[in-house]
Amino acid sequence: xxxxxxxxxxxxxxxxxxxxxxxxxxxxxxxxxxxxxxxxxxxxxxxxxxxxxxxxxxxxxxxxxxxxxxxxxxxxxxxxxxxxxxxxxxxxxxxxxxxxxxxxxxxxxxxxxxxxxxxxxxxxxxxxxxxxxxxxxxxxxxxxxxxxxxxxxxxxxxxxxxxxxxxxxxxxxxxxxxxxxxxxxxxxxxxxxxxxxxxxxxxxxxxxxxxxxxxxxxxxxxxxxxxxxxxxxxxxxxxxxxxxxxxxxxxxxxxxxxxxxxxxxxxxxxxxxxxxxxxxxxxxxxxxxxxxxxxxxxxxxxxxxxxxxxxxxxxxxxxx
Amino acid sequence: xxxxxxxxxxxxxxxxxxxxxxxxxxxxxxxxxxxxxxxxxxxxxxxxxxxxxxxxxxxxxxxxxxxxxxxxxxxxxxxxxxxxxxxxxxxxxxxxxxxxxxxxxxxxxxxxxxxxxxxxxxxxxxxxxxxxxxxxxxxxxxxxxxxxxxxxxxxxxxxxxxxxxxxxxxxxxxxxxxxxxxxxxxxxxxxxxxxxxxxxxxxxxxxxxxxxxxxxxxxxxxxxxxxxxxxxxxxxxxxxxxxxxxxxxxxxxxxxxxxxxxxxxxxxxxxxxxxxxxxxxxxx
Numbered sequence: 001x002x003x004x005x006x007x008x009x010x011x012x013x014x015x016x017x018x019x020x021x022x023x024x025x026x027x028x029x030x031x032x033x034x035x036x037x038x039x040x041x042x043x044x045x046x047x048x049x050x051x052x053x054x055x056x057x058x059x060x061x062x063x064x065x066x067x068x069x070x071x072x073x074x075x076x077x078x079x080x081x082x083x084x085x086x087x088x089x090x091x092x093x094x095x096x097x098x099x100x101x102x103x104x105x106x107x108x109x110x111x112x113x114x115x116x117x118x119x120x121x122x123x124x125x126x127x128x129x130x131x132x133x134x135x136x137x138x139x140x141x142x143x144x145x146x147x148x149x150x151x152x153x154x155x156x157x158x159x160x161x162x163x164x165x166x167x168x169x170x171x172x173x174x175x176x177x178x179x180x181x182x183x184x185x186x187x188x189x190x191x192x193x194x195x196x197x198x199x200x201x202x203x204x205x206x207x208x209x210x211x212x213x214x215x216x217x218x219x220x221x222x223x224x225x226x227x228x229x230x231x232x233x234x235x236x237x238x239x240x241x242x243x244x245x246x247x248x249x250x251x252x253x254x255x256x257x258x259x260x261x262x263x264x265x266x267x268x269x270x271x272x273x274x275x276x277x278x279x280x281x282x283x284x285x286x287x288x289x290x291x292x293x294x295x296x297x298x299x300x301x302x303x304x305x306x307x308x309x310x311x312x313x314x315x316x317x318x319x320x
Numbered sequence: 321x322x323x324x325x326x327x328x329x330x331x332x333x334x335x336x337x338x339x340x341x342x343x344x345x346x347x348x349x350x351x352x353x354x355x356x357x358x359x360x361x362x363x364x365x366x367x368x369x370x371x372x373x374x375x376x377x378x379x380x381x382x383x384x385x386x387x388x389x390x391x392x393x394x395x396x397x398x399x400x401x402x403x404x405x406x407x408x409x410x411x412x413x414x415x416x417x418x419x420x421x422x423x424x425x426x427x428x429x430x431x432x433x434x435x436x437x438x439x440x441x442x443x444x445x446x447x448x449x450x451x452x453x454x455x456x457x458x459x460x461x462x463x464x465x466x467x468x469x470x471x472x473x474x475x476x477x478x479x480x481x482x483x484x485x486x487x488x489x490x491x492x493x494x495x496x497x498x499x500x501x502x503x504x505x506x507x508x509x510x511x512x513x514x515x516x517x518x519x520x521x522x523x524x525x526x527x528x529x530x531x532x533x534x535x536x537x538x539x540x541x542x543x544x545x546x547x548x549x550x551x552x553x554x555x556x557x558x559x560x561x562x563x564x565x566x567x568x569x570x571x572x573x574x575x576x577x578x579x580x581x582x583x584x585x586x587x588x589x590x591x592x593x594x595x596x597x598x599x600x601x602x603x604x
């Protein structure tokens with residue numbers, strides 16, 4: 001786990017809140033979603049990553065019953081996705097907020113609360129939660145993009161749904177608003193709610209998500225915890241002469257765990273073994289100029305997976 | 321049932337706060353009073369009867385504006401102006417939800433699409449009933465005021481005439497409202513649906529009826545058109561001047577009974593089609 005600790009619901013973590021099997025959506029000749037097997041576990045924040053047009057929103061729409069799957073199955077909270085009993089327990093903000101422009105933010109939420117058969121007292125709490133109380137009586141059409149987005153999130157939170165699906169929730173928010181939104185998402189998960197977050201902001205996903213699914217060209221390339229996706233950190237050694245540095249590294253790290261990156265030697269070695277490596281290098285007569293740990297960011301991994309025709313892409317596809 | 325009630329309450333809340341709804345309702349009331357009373361009153365007070373039907377006298381004009389005649393005045397504008405305005409209402413209620421993305425938001429709130437559509441149509445129907453009641457009250461108030469101003473004896477319309485007018489008026493306005501709702505759903509927006517609906521109701525049907533007088537098969541087809549049925553239903557109540565001076569849209573193309581059944585069929589079929597479409601369609 002990278003960004004946060006999950007509180008309260010670890011015992012339920014293995015229960016799948018969302019499960020799809022070979023979920024496919026075809027629009028004529030275009031395959032928008034291609035045999036996606038997605039799993040979201042109870043209590044986690046799941047990041048759904050992908051470039052524009054990768055199939056993220058179409059997948060989310062199928063999970064909410066807005067769009068029919070061409071083939072495959074999707075279950076949400078143990079029932080067929082989109083059935084009324086399910087959507088009542090799901091809060092969603094899909095591809096931008098859709099509200100009545102002539103109504104105030106508060107009245108828009110009152111309308112949605114009536115559809116959900118919730119007491120209207122929930123409306124004030126939801127507005128408070130997204131920091132819109134003071135502008136709740138203004139008309140929706142007068143809101144900034146960020147305020148509209150926050151109202152969309154407030155609507156998704158009505159009735160404390162078990163699963164909250166947020167499609168690019170930080171769109172249009174200023175930096176402070178984005179930070180607030182991240183805190184809110186983390187707080188939701190701490191309160192036991194499951195969050196399925198679609199985003200193209202990699203640092204955001206890296207910071208708050210427990211697991212990540214990467215989708216590209218309609219195919220789910222990989223689904224794994226953030227840490228697993230990034231892989232272990234590596235040691236990067238800059239020493240001379242290079243051939244002796246390489247030989248020592250291979251002796252300690254094994255042939256498979258060592259690679260050359262320019263004039264640097266990179267090797268998979270746990271932290272505890274770093275002093276032994278330095279001693280061995282010095283004993284072998286190597287002038288050690290630098291030894292440091294390098295970590296791949298989620299961004300590195302993302303681009304490796306989604307860049308078309310790259311070797312890393314093919315490799316990850318094969319292993320997923 | 322509780323879900324349908326919840327959906328209806330939600331839809332009523334947003335409809336009654338929507339200025340466009342009140343503009344449409346206000347336009348109908350203004351047109352209804354203008355053509356039902358204001359112009360007749362001007363003709364009566366000025367002595368210029370050219371506005372009224374050919375051969376009308378001042379006495380006949382005054383009689384048309386008396387309370388006993390309210391059921392007729394109340395319904396005579398419905399086949400054309402009332403229907404067109406209510407079709408606009410139905411079209412914007414259904415169509416704007418696609419442009420604003422509100423149907424998408426609502427469909428993820430829990431109720432089924434059937435319940436949401438049912439609630440929306442029920443709320444619209446309640447508005448239609450409300451419009452009928454308010455419209456009748458306005459007409460009656462005008463008639464009473466004119467009767468009092470002209471020192472005429474107060475003769476109330478018969479209950480059966482009032483009930484017939486309400487029944488026929490409801491069927492006609494409901495049919496056009498639902499036609500607008502179906503068009504708004506089909507077009508996924510208000511502009512195209514309003515445009516198509518108005519062109520159909522105000523132009524195309526009249527043209528087809530004109531062609532129908534020359535071609536038998538076309539005439540048979542025009543008998544089942546919504547405008548023909550609505551006009552004939554109201555025509556059966558208020559009567560049609562054979563000299564061609566009747567209120568626009570009021571017809572005697574088919575019998576009142578046939579017209580009533582035809583309009584009722586539309587009232588059943590139009591929402592069923594809208595519901596079928598809503599249930600099977602992807603929402604982007």
